[in-house]
Amino acid sequence: MFSLTRYTTPCPESVNSQILQMVVDNLTDISSVALAPSNLLYNIYQYAIGFEVHLYLEALNGTKGIAVELVVAMQGETVIGFCLYLPVKDDPEACGIAFMAVQAGFRRQGVARGMLGEVLARYPHAELACAVEKVPVFEAMGFRLRGARGTQVLMNTRGYGTDGLMGVLDVAPIYSSLEVRQIHTYLLQKHGKRAMIDAEKQRDRHLDQLTRKVQLFIQSRSPTA
Numbered sequence: 001m002f003s004l005t006r007y008t009t010p011c012p013e014s015v016n017s018q019i020l021q022m023v024v025d026n027l028t029d030i031s032s033v034a035l036a037p038s039n040l041l042y043n044i045y046q047y048a049i050g051f052e053v054h055l056y057l058e059a060l061n062g063t064k065g066i067a068v069e070l071v072v073a074m075q076g077e078t079v080i081g082f083c084l085y086l087p088v089k090d091d092p093e094a095c096g097i098a099f100m101a102v103q104a105g106f107r108r109q110g111v112a113r114g115m116l117g118e119v120l121a122r123y124p125h126a127e128l129a130c131a132v133e134k135v136p137v138f139e140a141m142g143f144r145l146r147g148a149r150g151t152q153v154l155m156n157t158r159g160y161g162t163d164g165l166m167g168v169l170d171v172a173p174i175y176s177s178l179e180v181r182q183i184h185t186y187l188l189q190k191h192g193k194r195a196m197i198d199a200e201k202q203r204d205r206h207l208d209q210l211t212r213k214v215q216l217f218i219q220s221r222s223p224t225a
Contacts, residue, residue, distance in 0.1 A: 002080055002111060004118050007070040010060045015072055018079035023053045026101045032151050033203070034131065034210060040191055040199035044183050051179075052171045053099055056084055059169065066167030069095075071115045073102070080106040083115040087123060091164030095119065097128035098168075116141055120157065127156045131210075132217045148218050151210035 005011075024046050028034050031049050035042050059068045066086065073081035081102040088094035097119070102111045120126055120142070129152035130138055135145065143155040174180065188196050 002073045002075045002106070002109075002114070004114055005072050005074065006118060007060060007072065009062075010057070011070065011072065014077070015074075015079055016054075016057055019057065019072070019082050020050050020054060022079065022082065022101050022103065023099070024050045026104075029131075030099055030101055032129065032149075033207065034151065035203060035206065039202055039206075040187055040195060041203055043187065044180055047179060047183055048171075048174045051174050051177075052169075053084065055169050055171065056098065064169065066169065069119075071118045073106075073111045073115055075106070079103075081111040081115055083112075083119060085119055085123070085126070086166050086168065088162050088164035088166045091125070091162045093123055094125040094127075094162035094164055094166075095123035096166050097126060100128075112137075113141055125156070125158050125162055127154070127161060129154050132213055135217070145218070145221055148211075148214045151207055151214060153214055153217065 010016075023030060027042065027046050027049055028036060031045060033045055035045050055064070056068055057070070058064065059066055060070065067089070069085055069087060071083045071085075072079055081100075083097065083100040085095045085097045088096065097116075100112065100115065116126075126143075127146070128138065128143065129149045132153055135153055135155070138155050139145075142157050144157070144159040146154040146156045146159060146161070148154060184196075191199075
């Protein structure tokens with residue numbers, strides 16, 4: 001059995017650190033880039049998404065000017081899943097799911113369904129983006145197909161978007177930060193320029209393939225297909 005806790009203010013540091021470790025460990029599943037560990041740029045994206053989630057967890061204190069809430073699934077003192085979501089301004093029923101993950105050993109045990117149920121009880125009009133492979137999972141939880149969002153499929157519990165505004169953090173500076181440059185320099189020194197250029201090309205091909213995969217999936221599900 002697991003317990004669910006909803007946070008609208010900063011959560012304990014032990015919970016924060018476990019969430020961030022889960023984000024780093026599950027980059028391929030959580031990130032829209034969905035980069036595999038075999039790509040040399042993987043460590044850069046690990047740092048970037050970890051820092052992004054860190055900023056959103058910090059925003060629970062209300063000082064960043066956006067609304068953030070969090071549902072955490074725990075078994076004892078261990079975090080086994082989390083769902084970080086952003087309530088929509090001017091629409092009290094709507095939110096956007098920003099990040100969600102379940103520990104590998106606890107999947108298919110109702111953890112994700114339980115966390116989303118907790119969110120939807122307060123915000124029944126929810127939107128999220130996911131990989132093509134996860135569409136059936138979210139459809140089973142009441143989400144409907146809306147379209148494409150880059151490398152992911154856009155889904156919504158009502159099949160249409162809210163008219164309200166959802167505050168998000170500007171995370172673009174993370175990728176030009178000193179820390180990211182230092183990681184890139186280290187990888188460059190370790191693997192060489194040619195290997196890093198190849199990794200960038202591999203990433204770009206991967207993103208193109210994901211985008212095309214989503215487009216084909218959307219087309220296959222359209223009434224005129």
